[in-house]
Amino acid sequence: MGECATVRLCLPSLADDDPLFSKKMKLLSARNLSSELQLRQGLTKEEVLIGLGRLVQCARILLLDEVEIYFVEGDDSGPFSPRNEIESLNLVLSAIDDSFEGTLGVAVEVLKFLKEATLEMIGKIGAQCTDYVISEESNSTVEELLIKWGKEQGVKTKLRIFHFEGAGRGAVASRDLDVGDIALEIPASLIICEELVYESEMFGILKNLDGISSETMMLLWTMKERHNPDSRFKVYFDTLPTEFRTGLSFGIHALAALEGTMLFEELVQAKEHLRHQYDALCPALCADHPNVFQSDMYTWDQFVWACELWYSNSMKIVFSDGKLRTCLVPIAGFLNHSLYPHVTRYGKVDPASDSLRLILSRPCDRGEQCFLSYGSFPSSHLVTFYGFLPRDMHRNPYDVIPLDFEDLVDKEGDQGPGVDGGWSTHMVRGTWLSKSKAPPNYGLPPPLLDHLRSRAVLEAALSIFSPMLEGIGADDIDRDGASWDVKLALDFVDLQRKIISSVVASSSLALQSLGPL
Numbered sequence: 049m050g051e052c053a054t055v056r057l058c059l060p061s062l063a064d065d066d067p068l069f070s071k072k073m074k075l076l077s078a079r080n081l082s083s084e085l086q087l088r089q090g091l092t093k094e095e096v097l098i099g100l101g102r103l104v105q106c107a108r109i110l111l112l113d114e115v116e117i118y119f120v121e122g123d124d125s126g127p128f129s130p131r132n133e134i135e136s137l138n139l140v141l142s143a144i145d146d147s148f149e150g151t152l153g154v155a156v157e158v159l160k161f162l163k164e165a166t167l168e169m170i171g172k173i174g175a176q177c178t179d180y181v182i183s184e185e186s187n188s189t190v191e192e193l194l195i196k197w198g199k200e201q202g203v204k205t206k207l208r209i210f211h212f213e214g215a216g217r218g219a220v221a222s223r224d225l226d227v228g229d230i231a232l233e234i235p236a237s238l239i240i241c242e243e244l245v246y247e248s249e250m251f252g253i254l255k256n257l258d259g260i261s262s263e264t265m266m267l268l269w270t271m272k273e274r275h276n277p278d279s280r281f282k283v284y285f286d287t288l289p290t291e292f293r294t295g296l297s298f299g300i301h302a303l304a305a306l307e308g309t310m311l312f313e314e315l316v317q318a319k320e321h322l323r324h325q326y327d328a329l330c331p332a333l334c335a336d337h338p339n340v341f342q343s344d345m346y347t348w349d350q351f352v353w354a355c356e357l358w359y360s361n362s363m364k365i366v367f368s369d370g371k372l373r374t375c376l377v378p379i380a381g382f383l384n385h386s387l388y389p390h391v392t393r394y395g396k397v398d399p400a401s402d403s404l405r406l407i408l409s410r411p412c413d414r415g416e417q418c419f420l421s422y423g424s425f426p427s428s429h430l431v432t433f434y435g436f437l438p439r440d441m442h443r444n445p446y447d448v449i450p451l452d453f454e455d456l457v458d459k460e461g462d463q464g465p466g467v468d469g470g471w472s473t474h475m476v477r478g479t480w481l482s483k484s485k486a487p488p489n490y491g492l493p494p495p496l497l498d499h500l501r502s503r504a505v506l507e508a509a510l511s512i513f514s515p516m517l518e519g520i521g522a523d524d525i526d527r528d529g530a531s532w533d534v535k536l537a538l539d540f541v542d543l544q545r546k547i548i549s550s551v552v553a554s555s556s557l558a559l560q561s562l563g564p565l
């Protein structure tokens with residue numbers, strides 16, 4: 049770029065209240081990265097690209113979350129995860145877009161070059177993501193009616209609904225969509241949230257109950273409203289399945305298949321918690337106010353249905369009044385989750401249009417399934433609350449197993465691993481996700497080993513995981529004839545076993561490398 053004029057790009061600086069502030073600052077300074085890029089005149093294209101690369105590295109660090117930062121290895125400059133990469137490149141893109149304003153002449157060409165290069169990087173994300181196969185276009189009247197109803201009330205969509213093998217319904221781009229395009233726009237007035245309870249007759253009763261949360265009120269409202277033939281949201285309720293298949297509906301055989309895993313305990317506890325909640329609320333409401341809470345609508349099964357609906361379909365959204373509400377969003381609820389999402393941030397109502405806009409953070413070609421990110425969840429959370437494991441489950445960077453071995457180490461008079469590295473929690477994940485499986489870490493996370501007593505930590509990890517590996521899952525279950533919940537449980541067990549075996553193998557190697565005491 050012979051005549052490159054000065055161009056200045058600025059990423060937002062790291063917020064003081066970022067809980068990972070000091071760790072991120074440490075990484076930035078160790079790598080000598082700045083959130084500002086100045087390109088002076090006369091640089092070559094290669095030099096401009098090097099500058100862009102450094103800015104992307106900085107953005108990656110700024111946007112690391114607590115799991116990602118824990119697994120950052122040595123001087124690895126990323127990418128760290130698909131989520132982190134998509135958001136980092138979009139951050140850089142908006143810095144480039146901001147710089148166009150007031151820029152003239154050759155500098156505009158440089159910015160265009162930078163923008164193209166960034167879009168090219170974004171375009172490469174997701175190339176390895178595993179496709180879901182369309183089983184049929186949804187020509188069922190319920191989904192069509194919902195879209196028609198939505199459009200009449202201001203919904204704008206560039207998506208069509210299809211059925212996918214193993215994922216239910218999903219949304220497909222009806223034309224090529226680029227970064228920044230709005231795939232779906234839902235007026236705030238169509239979003240189902242707590243205000244509807246406040247307007248309903250049941251609120252007069254619920255507001256007198258001590259400590260009842262708006263989420264619980266919404267559960268109770270949904271249980272009744274789904275049967276209301278005059279509901280404003282009838283077309284939406286008609287699209288909902290009569291039964292959800294999440295971990296909360298696992299039968300005894302699926303639970304038996306999970307024995308020895310942490311998910312077994314989690315599911316049993318989650319179910320018990322819901323049972324307590326149900327027992328404390330529904331029978332009394334039905335007995336005291338039978339005209340409002342009809343007992344046939346407030347059975348245990350219907351309560352679990354409503355919980356599963358809210359866990360698997362709700363979104364947390366900030367409205368124009370600044371308040372965060374947990375909501376059900378008709379039509380947006382058809383979008384499935386991916387580790388390589390097209391839409392990453394959809395948590396805020398756009399104040400100008402008073403609508404929820406699903407804006408693309410990476411392109412989605414016509415005919416391609418358009419995915420959201422539901423969040424950075426481990427597979428146990430996805431099974432419990434959503435009832436699936438993604439096709440790319442082996443690549444899930446958030447599929448971590450927390451390590452609670454302070455007890456084990458502390459008892460021996462050690463100061464414990466949480467203290468010296470400034471890490472309050474330790475965790476492991478499949479070591480195949482590591483970029484350096486070589487000594488000294490053998491694919492284990494650096495903070496786990498990066499302190500004085502790594503021998504004690506490795507021994508503690510082995511003492512936790514080796515017995516777990518032996519006790520995990522029953523081998524004698526016939527997968528072919530199994531029901532949906534047993535199959536899902538077995539897939540989960542296989543994945544856990546793989547993760548734990550990899551950690552045991554790496555810990556043993558790392559321990560051997562330390563040699564005898």
Ligand SMILES: C[S@@+](CC[C@H](N)C(=O)[O-])C[C@H]1O[C@@H](n2cnc3c(N)ncnc32)[C@H](O)[C@@H]1O
Nearest residue numbers: 214215216217360361381382383384385434436
């Ligand atoms: C918000 S809904 C999405 C629409 C849903 N597929 C349907 O047919 O209504 C969330 C549910 O979709 C399914 N799902 C989402 N993402 C998935 C994925 N990547 N693979 C398999 N199932 C998925 C799970 O059953 C999950 O509980």
